[in-house]
Amino acid sequence: MKKITAYLFDLGGVIVDVNYEKTISEFSNLGVNNARDLYNQFNQSGLFDNYEKGDCSSNYFVDQLKTKTKNGVKENQIINAWNAMIGEFHVEKLDFIADLSSQKPCYLLSNTNEIHLKKVMENLSKTPYKTLDSLFKKCYYSHLIGKRKPETDTFKWVIKQMGRTPEETLFIDDSPQHIEGAKSAGLQTVFYQKKEDLFMLKDLS
Secondary structure: OOOOOOOOOOOEOOOEOHHHHHHHHHHHHOOOOHHHHOOOOOOHHHHHHHHHHOOHHHHHHHHHHHHHOOOOOOHHHHHHHHHOOOEEEEEHHHHHHHHOOOOOOOEEEEEOOOHHHHHHHEHHHHHHOOOOHHOOEEEEEEEHHHHOOOOOHHHHHHHHOOOOHHHEEEEEEEEHHHHHHHHHHEEEEEEEHHHHHHHHHHHOO
């Protein structure tokens, strides 16, 4: 690898556990007939894309999902089903990133949304690290910046905001389409598949 001056991390699936099957299963239990087609790690419908880019409100998002469920389903049931995919943080990962960030600047780029981010912060509060801002120099959330991975322009915009060069920035993500998007923008990449893929970063600096 070339010289690395900064790290850019994905959130879900890399730092916090994510299980898409749980949300798909919960949606199915609520009567959604095509839950798997609507949302999964590799593809999702326009509603989810728009929500992740901040183009619609949480109330609108929940209301739209409600039309796909069986009669009698409450809003809190939909929110719980949507949040079912969000798992826990492993302190050993957080400790590693904290140590890494003390050596070189670490940033975060996440395709997320208002409801999920609230749940993520709730789970993070159970760890010694109360906020992601304590680990990262800057966090970029898709619904707040109005941009999503894997679009090449998203990576170019984030790199510019970071004040870095893509060639010296290492991007870590667990979705292959996001890795390809980062590569197209000139970033170095690590395709995360197991926790050792994170811990080996210390050997790349």
